[in-house]
Amino acid sequence: MRRTFAGFLAIAAMSIALPALAADSDSKPDPLGDLIAGALTGTMPGSVEYKMKATLYHAGAKGIRALDSLGCKVVAMRTLAVDKTVIPRRTVVFIKETVGLPMPNGEKHDGYWYASDIGGAIKGNKLDLFSGQGASSMKPLMGLNLSTLSVTKVGEFKGCPPE
Structure with missing residues (x-):
């Protein structure tokens, strides 16, 4: 058959x-x-959609390292800084508002981000999207800065986020 x-x-x-x-x-x-x-x-059974306020960060700004809190290289348009009491590190999330945004390699974003970083100002339902190298890398994401996004936990990852 x-x-x-x-x-x-x-x-x-x-x-x-x-x-x-x-x-x-x-x-x-x-x-x-x-x-x-x-x-x-694309969601896990019983998963919850969070409404989270987004901010942006990029490499090259004062205090921003090239490594995340796991010791991994930060990845443009993939690395996410979170409050680990809300979204644990090593969580893969889907952010529907980022689907279709231009990626640094010219492809379109699929909406998947990797919670591998934390930040002192990231408390509660807030997240920080890593845009890449320099302030100009934030341009594709600027419409999302300070807006509320739909965030759904869809899995976990081991090691470092894919580049």
Whole structure:
């Protein structure tokens, strides 16, 4: 029997919809449905969307190091400074407002950022987006500075963020 991606999506949709249609109020959780829904939406089961105020930072400013708090090289348009009591370091997050922004290599941003840095001024629901080398690197992100962004935890990473 030949399986297609469309067939998989149909099965996934049914596994998500059928538990919702059950009239029994004592229905059990559907971990498989949650995993499939997470795979389709890019979120972890039970993940929460945070509303966080964004600021920007770049290399070359006074006090900004070339390494993050994990000892890794900061990566333009990927490194994120967070309050580690809200979003733990080594967390991969999805920020939908950054999807499509121009990356330093000319590609479009996919919305994924890596929480590998912390900052003294980053407290509570705030985050700091690393733009790259020099103040001019902040230009693509300037519209996001001091705005509230939608941030969803989507996973964890080991080692350093990818470059």
